[in-house]
Amino acid sequence: MKSFTAEMGRLLRHRRDNRQAPTLGARELEVMKILWRGDVLSAQDVLQAISDSSLSLSTMQSTLERLYRKELVSREKTGRYYLYRAAISRNAVITQLLGEIADQVGDGDMAPMISGFMSFIDQETSEPLSSEMRDAIQRLPSERDD
Template identity: 40%
Template sequence: MILGELEKQVLNYLWSAGEADAKQVHAAFYAERSRSLNTIQSTLDRLYKKQLLSRSKQGHAFIYRTRIDREDLIAQLIRDITSDLIRQDSESLIAAFVSLSADLGEDELNRLEAMILDHRRKGREQP
């Protein structure tokens, strides 16, 4: 799945806002980006069709909410990008993550280590 820049910005807005209709999203973006309401409505509809948003009708407007949390979407995007490249060589993916971790500070590395340990524990607990 590929996300455009505006789609990513709209998702970020909805993760922080919780829910919004097209006019609310437009108002949040208009001051700094001067996007048209039609552009925002099209973006929301694309995200809905990609199954990243849910929507419910309230009056004449749809209220949009994210269907996936930020971490799960990032994981899905990483899988989509890397799946074809690492089928034969998972070492490359691990090496890439190690390379990226060079930019992390000590606190972030400690959090990463704790998350890995937690993930291992959960994996052992499952039958």
């Protein structure tokens, strides 16, 4: 538990880099969720895995091209088509989004975001997890202890 406590302390004092989280449309996000499974897929493979059966192959290729330009997917030419894979992890996107929330809502202070996250945990999960996290946060050294 000590490493969790140390990590939480680091997060509370965290200074982010200035990279913004990618802006993803609903279709782009759905494609990323498919690619985050770890497979290397063609546009046709992604099209078959997507929930919207009305999409054409050219629409899927355009979506993948946009994701490639945003540097969210990598691709490799194989014959007459590309194979795609996620170039950024789901965790990295979530981390960037959380950093933006902290900047926009908490003026860069992570404490209000952690507090909001704890409120979410209280509402959405079991009490033992919530209590364990609260105890770990209370054991964090304050900034003046550094």
